Amino acid sequence: xxxxxxxxxxxxxxxxxxxxxxxxxxxxxxxxxxxxxxxxxxxxxxxxxxxxxxxxxxxxxxxxxxxxxxxxxxxxxxxxxxxxxxxxxxxxxxxxxxxxxxxxxxxxxxxxxxxxxxxxxxxxxxxxxxxxxxxxxxxxxxxxxx
Amino acid sequence: xxxxxxxxxxxxxxxxxxxxxxxxxxxxxxxxxxxxxxxxxxxxxxxxxxxxxxxxxxxxxxxxxxxxxxxxxxxxxxxxxxxxxxxxxxxxxxxxxxxxxxxxxxxxxxxxxxxxxxxxxxxxxxxxxxxxxxxxxxxxxxxxxxxxxxxxxxxxxxxxxxxxxxxxxxxxxxxxxxxxxxxxxxxxxxxxxxxxxxxxxxxxxxxxxxxxxxxxxxxxxxxxxxxxxxxxxxxxxxxxxxxxxxxxxxxxxxxxxxxxxxxxxxxxxxxxxxxxxxxxxxxxxxxxxxxxxxxxx
Numbered sequence: 001x002x003x004x005x006x007x008x009x010x011x012x013x014x015x016x017x018x019x020x021x022x023x024x025x026x027x028x029x030x031x032x033x034x035x036x037x038x039x040x041x042x043x044x045x046x047x048x049x050x051x052x053x054x055x056x057x058x059x060x061x062x063x064x065x066x067x068x069x070x071x072x073x074x075x076x077x078x079x080x081x082x083x084x085x086x087x088x089x090x091x092x093x094x095x096x097x098x099x100x101x102x103x104x105x106x107x108x109x110x111x112x113x114x115x116x117x118x119x120x121x122x123x124x125x126x127x128x129x130x131x132x133x134x135x136x137x138x139x140x141x142x143x144x145x146x
Numbered sequence: 147x148x149x150x151x152x153x154x155x156x157x158x159x160x161x162x163x164x165x166x167x168x169x170x171x172x173x174x175x176x177x178x179x180x181x182x183x184x185x186x187x188x189x190x191x192x193x194x195x196x197x198x199x200x201x202x203x204x205x206x207x208x209x210x211x212x213x214x215x216x217x218x219x220x221x222x223x224x225x226x227x228x229x230x231x232x233x234x235x236x237x238x239x240x241x242x243x244x245x246x247x248x249x250x251x252x253x254x255x256x257x258x259x260x261x262x263x264x265x266x267x268x269x270x271x272x273x274x275x276x277x278x279x280x281x282x283x284x285x286x287x288x289x290x291x292x293x294x295x296x297x298x299x300x301x302x303x304x305x306x307x308x309x310x311x312x313x314x315x316x317x318x319x320x321x322x323x324x325x326x327x328x329x330x331x332x333x334x335x336x337x338x339x340x341x342x343x344x345x346x347x348x349x350x351x352x353x354x355x356x357x358x359x360x361x362x363x364x365x366x367x368x369x370x371x372x373x374x375x376x377x378x379x380x381x382x383x384x385x386x387x388x389x390x391x392x393x394x395x396x397x398x399x400x401x402x403x404x405x406x407x408x409x410x411x412x413x414x415x416x417x418x419x420x421x422x423x424x425x426x427x428x429x430x431x432x433x434x435x436x437x438x439x440x441x442x443x
Contacts, residue, residue: 025188025189025192026192028189029189029192029193032189032193033193057187081193082187082190082242082271083187084187084189084190084192084193085187085188085189085190086187088189120206120211121188121205121206122188122205123205
């Protein structure tokens with residue numbers, strides 16, 4: 001498996017890197033604001049989604065797969081508005097990765113959170129939360145393919 | 147110094163340190179009042195805050211970027227002035243999570259001797275739950291004038307050596323959750339991987355999780371209820387000196403506020419090194435399990 005960042009996610013990372021630190025937080029807020037609501041069928045069924053306990057706030061994850069040996073993966077994440085940083089991370093991963101083939105997502109470098117240039121603005125604990133979220137997505141895919 | 151900003155009366159020991167959401171709604175635009183929002187989630191302020199409130203970020207603005215300590219006197223003076231604060235300003239703190247980080251920021255201001263600091267009871271959640279106005283507009287701040295003042299670490303703050311000397315001499319209160327206290331886990335639920343090597347608590351420390359001081363809506367319990375919790379159940383009685391701690395000092399700042407200003411204990415020190423220092427230090431005594439344990443002989 002090659003370690004490579006898909007182009008959409010790479011462009012998001014570059015958007016972050018091309019900004020001053022304070023603007024990066026504003027961009028993260030935009031991702032938080034724009035995180036898509038989970039589809040209707042998940043409404044009120046968050047308990048059927050996977051809870052990402054490594055995050056500081058309640059965050060639920062569901063992945064949907066197309067019917068193919070290397071399925072396209074739809075990423076669905078639910079996080080409350082009181083947790084905008086978590087929602088922001090979720091928004092980056094959804095916009096950057098949702099719809100990509102499983103093999104591509106599995107090849108995303110694990111240190112993506114550090115590449116956003118937020119290591120000064122955010123606590124290490126928060127950044128680990130985002131790494132954990134990516135890790136969960138990958139683990140879910142690996143289990144699905146097994 | 148006399149302040150023209152009115153005090154909200156209550157039967158707490160220091161009513162001048164606490165205000166209600168209604169009080170804030172009425173006085174937030176007073177020329178001598180600055181409202182500061184201090185959250186755990188640094189983006190939360192940007193999603194909406196009390197109109198006129200200024201953001202303070204505990205991670206980037208109160209902590210020294212290099213040494214594990216608070217910012218120094220010059221940085222504090224610059225930070226305060228940049229938020230429109232002068233020494234005689236009434237500073238109102240509020241935030242998320244029942245005011246953990248608001249109490250923490252208020253405590254740091256206290257170390258720097260800022261006299262008129264007050265907490266908004268119930269914090270951000272209560273303001274929003276009451277349907278009060280919030281805005282994304284960031285106010286224009288008129289720069290304050292703040293002198294460089296030395297921080298006083300002696301009266302409200304405790305360090306590791308002082309805590310070690312205090313075991314068996316002074317009451318200690320551990321405000322973390324029960325599994326953290328017993329040593330079953332080294333972090334609170336939902337906050338894993340915080341890098342502490344040993345689980346447990348400081349010998350003799352009584353367990354009073356911080357949240358027991360708060361009602362469902364994030365406001366503080368009544369003075370009578372708090373008295374029962376701390377003076378009776380935690381055996382503080384009428385002691386005049388207490389040390390509180392948690393994991394990094396933010397939850398215990400909440401309890402420090404309760405003991406110091408709502409119950410009126412004369413000397414309450416917050417050990418901000420807390421468990422992330424104590425639980426990682428070589429050679430320090432710890433106790434595992436539900437009992438406070440004995441002072442080492």
